[in-house]
Amino acid sequence: MTRGATVGLRDALARLPTPTGKRFVELFTHGALTLELYAPRDSDPQQPHARDEVYIVVQGSGTFFCDGTHSRFETGDALFVPAGVMHRFEDFSDDLAVWVMFYGPEGGENI
DSSP, X not given: OOTTOOOOHHHHHHTOSOTTOOSEEEEEEETTEEEEEEOOBSBOOOOOOSSEEEEXXXXXXXXXXXXXXXXXXXTXXXXXXXXXXXXXEESOOTTOEEEEEEESSTTOOOO
């Protein structure tokens, strides 16, 4: 992606699933920031990630499990996950799609 370009949801969704069956696609990187679109189907097999991350729910709803706590989410919500923390989407709608922003150093910012 070039500087100042726009990442469109429709175009990103059209790239999923990938030819290898992945339910996420990396769309943009800049310095320590990586932007992806994630659209799990049926279940969410995520494992803890090495960097801090933020999810922005662009469509769908469900329950988010993070570090032992369950929280309801819906379109428009933002979810934060520190590096190394167990998390996953549960009982989510068939149309769930979230922007994912990974940032900072491996191990998280720990601020």
